Amino acid sequence: MKLDGIASFVAVAEAGSISEAARSLRLSKSVVSERLGELERSVGTILLHRTTRRLSVTEDGAAFLERAKRIVREVEEAAADLAERRGTLAGPMRIAAPITFGRLHLGPALFPFLAAHPQVELILDLDDRRVDIASGAYDGVIRHGVIADTRLMVWRLAPSRRFLVASADYLDREGTPRSIGELDRHKGLFYSNRGAADWRFLGPDGVEIVRAKVALRVNNGDMIRDAAIAGLGIGLLPTFIAGPEIRAGRLKLIDIGIRSEPEFVFLAHPEGRRPSAKLRALAEHLKRSFGDPPYWEEGMSIAAST
Template identity: 75%
Template sequence: MKLDGIASFVAVAEEGSISEAARRLSLSKSVISERLAELERGLGATLLHRTTRRMSVTEDGLAFLERARRILREVSDATTDLAERRGALSGPMRIAAPVTFGRMHLGPALYPFLAANPGIELTLDLDDRRVDIASGVYDGVVRHGAIADSRLMIWRLAPSRRMLVASAAYLARCGVPATTAELHAHKGIFYTNRGASDWRFATPQGLEIVRAAFGLRVNNGDMMRDAALAGLGIALLPLFIAGPDIRQGRLQIIDVGVLPVSEFIYLAHPEGRRPSAKLRAVAAHLHATFGEPPYWEDGVP
């Protein structure tokens, strides 16, 4: 049984196709197929159902998959430990992050870190959908939101202030709300990956939930900002997205007398698994780079 065959099987099982697994591992499809066939012959079991459109994992494959992941993690951790003994940060690392934050802030923060640590082989997956950090696919997940998942170990990277914002044209047309009650008469631009389409505020009396009419529901922060700039309604946006437009006067802050529920940028990793030195180094680097308060809040009251 060869490690490259195990790695190929795990990649196909997670990606759902040989083509995607080949892209992930930077190999040809024929090499992936050969390694899978050799692994199945060695195990005497069929691990994958092959169809014209997609690969699916068999019952034997599911039984083998978690152990296969564990084998790859152990080998990776052993290699990393040896490198750390020599004072180097090296080896593969896979991190997931939201698209807009990744493009605007995470990437620019990581580039100098990777340049200073060329032995690290980082795969950065940008996707606005939530991923299951407990699955073991990722070493860490950068998230934006409230910290509530008890299955996760959390490193806070930065606080994340959010503001209700709208364009001057929208406010001139529809009026400027001064209380949360007045928000109900307005159109909202909502982020669909949060589930419920509402705004949540921390008041002296407790949590207050406001549901405005739909102006737009979308699963991407860039498009929420663009919709607000286009005058489609009010958006509750983090300053890491809205800061430049607020500073340049393209979006106006709406003060309704209470603040949105506190949120953070944080790096999560699975409970019960010792984080590698390189993941701890990434967390420390990001925290120092973002600052507290973070640099994207500069110039915003």
């Protein structure tokens, strides 16, 4: 049983096709197919059903897959550990992050890190859907929000503040709310991946959840920002998205007398797995790059709205 055959099987099972797996492995389809066939002969069973339309994992293949993933991961981590013992950060690193933050801030911070460590092979998955950190599919997951799950192994990268914002046109038409109770009659722009409890504030008696009338519910922060600029309603947006629009005057801050619940940009990694040296180095690099307070809040006169 050869390691390259196991790695090919894992890649095909995860990609759902030999073509996609071949691209990710930088091999030809024929080489991947040959390695799969050799692996199946060595284990004495069929691991994948192949038809002209689709490819699926057999029952035996599913039983073998989880251990195959662990084998590939352990070998990758062993090779990376040897490189780190020589003072070099090397090997694959899989990270997931939200789209807007990834495009606006994570990418510019990552590029110098990758240039300084050319042997690191970063696989970055930008997606606003929540990722199951415990699945082990990623070395680390970067997220923005409240750190509520104490089971997560979390490194805080930067504090993050969210503020109620709207266009001047909307506020001229509908009025400016001055208290949490006045928000009920306004139209809200909500981030759907947070569920129904998107607007959370710290009141004198603890967390208060506001559910305004829904004008738009969407799973992307850029869309909420643009909808607020278009005058469709009020959004509760982090400064890393809304900062430039606030400074330019296209969005106005709304002060209701209480703050939104404290949040962070954080990197979570699977519990029970020792984080690699390159993941720790990346976390420290991102913390330095973002700053405390983070650079995206510089030059903003928001003290009156806190």
